[in-house]
Amino acid sequence: MEEFAAVSGISRPTVSKYFHDPESVRTSTRERIEAAIEKYDYRPNIYAMNQNRKLTKNVGIVVPYLADPFFAEIARNLEQRCIDEGYRPTLYGSHGEPAHESDILDSLLSLKPAGVLLAPLGRGTDRRVLERFCKAVPTLIFDSNVEEFGIAFVGSDNYQFTSHITDYLCRTGEPPSFFEMKTPANPNAHRRRQSYLTAMEDFGYEPHVISVEGGGWEFEEIGRLGGHNAIEQGLFTTGTVLCSNDRLAIGLLTACYEKGLRVGRGEDCAIRIAGQDNHPYARFTCPPLTTVAHDYDAVSKEAADTLFAAIEGTLSPWSSTRFEGKLLMRDSA
């Protein structure tokens, strides 16, 4: 930087100031620096920069499982917003393992990030590690809430999701059974079950929950195996099934296919199946999956904006924002 400043005819502290915030120097100076950068292809050493800065421009994005297209999609969205605001995002996937999540937070700590966007594992999340982390780094929790940690929570309104689609299913045919994992990793699943129970009672129907065994993140396979069992034991009494999420629904669709059950809302169909999330593949199942769509854009925008506001000093009390979902009526129900 010393040399670069010399050949550019500008002092090193000014160059340093420019890299900290290009807007902080006079326009004429900025143009000279930028011309020199172009000419000499100089870029400052990231390690040396971040060593002394109290605040880096790093932002960590942590999701429970990067191989889940839902999280991959929202991570991609958040990543772009960070770049647009001049931050350097780094992606992390917890691989569904609490220990891995803790490791990520630990190593993130030594990266001195300006802020972190975290979708916690949920049930498996180590409260102590997370709490300590949130004290050190401005952390925005999204997707699934863990107590009132961090600066805010942003996610979807799971009660509304489930009551909305339950309403739709009741209006258009037999009331749905609810198909879910017995021990879901994600706390949203509990909200959805609860919402289903409430909605069914409100409509004057008897709720009917089918909880299937299985751990881990291979939801499709869990849905498929659970579906086989449920079909064999005749648990789908009403001919309509609302799944706790789309991935379970995709597995259940496979089970129905394998059992020779025709899925859909036509006269000749044996069963209606609906999901929740609008998973990127839900549109391409056979039949296309009726589901409730997250407002990806709204969630990621609110999450990013809230974090940036907190980083840039706007301290506000902890808050929780939940966006409503949109019903997507397709052929499966």
Add this chain to the structure above:
Amino acid sequence: MEEFAAVSGISRPTVSKYFHDPESVRTSTRERIEAAIEKYDYRPNIYAMNQNRKLTKNVGIVVPYLADPFFAEIARNLEQRCIDEGYRPTLYGSHGEPAHESDILDSLLSLKPAGVLLAPLGRGTDRRVLERFCKAVPTLIFDSNVEEFGIAFVGSDNYQFTSHITDYLCRTGEPPSFFEMKTPANPNAHRRRQSYLTAMEDFGYEPHVISVEGGGWEFEEIGRLGGHNAIEQGLFTTGTVLCSNDRLAIGLLTACYEKGLRVGRGEDCAIRIAGQDNHPYARFTCPPLTTVAHDYDAVSKEAADTLFAAIEGTLSPWSSTRFEGKLLMRDSA
């Protein structure tokens, strides 16, 4: 580190040496240091460490599109192998955009990574940027090859993939048409088409390629729309279709559903559809998709091992390793 060394009763240079490589100090010393780390919860500042080290422990993993479950899966696999070897992997997705890929390589350059595992965009990759990058950083190219850049290439044997499944399809029914994108981003697609043409000639059949329009990375939608067209125009003359990849096949399955065509190998089915890649969802389509599976494990192991060997000094000439695929016979064909 000064203070930590003092309270631990060990000199700072030795502590520094320990963090560089725990094996490089005497066992008794290592135990004392590790006990002290446990006690005082000390960890060195990453930025200061990497500033002076000629070689960091960072490894970059770059894939064209993180929201594609295929790449998400292989990235996850590679990530784990890096961690196991004591490296710090960082994930990057190019979002399908050449400019973004170049940006990633550029910013990776300033991270002084020990090595990089790169799955290039392919056709869109900026040759000049990549070449310059490969000169500065040990780079292993995987999935799709770009000239003979980097230290080596590791991927799947696309010729074998297609000839193998073409063989199977010809033996079990009518010979397949080949369903692909007209302008695929990935060079593997060209190999597969070529392999199809060769295989069909070898079997004495007339090859029949259906190239559909569409750019970007939304392969399912491209397959669906292309499928609608092809069905309307009666292009699937033989009643068997081999798709260039599983994502196109998934879209085509949706198109068939929407057109009322029954897919599968049963007597009452109108069309057989097969894919290639064994996409994580291929098992859950309706019907489950017959496809050729990558040897994920072998590819990622070979890729990681080759990179680690190069980093640790074992210089070997550029090489190309391609693993054969395994035919997965499911219900769609």
Add this chain to the structure above:
DNA sequence: ACAAATAATTTACGCGCGTAAAGATTTAGC
């Protein structure tokens, strides 16, 4: 055109660690 405000320069120090060199200490081999 002049004072006040703004921006850039000069000078200087420190961040937390890597690392080299020389000397002191411990260990291994016999």
Add this chain to the structure above:
DNA sequence: GCTAAATCTTTACGCGCGTAAATTATTTGT
């Protein structure tokens, strides 16, 4: 118990940059 080898300690410097303080140059308002 001795020597050679391996390891550790002491000392010292530098990496590439952030940043504070004092000074000087430039711009702005009137």
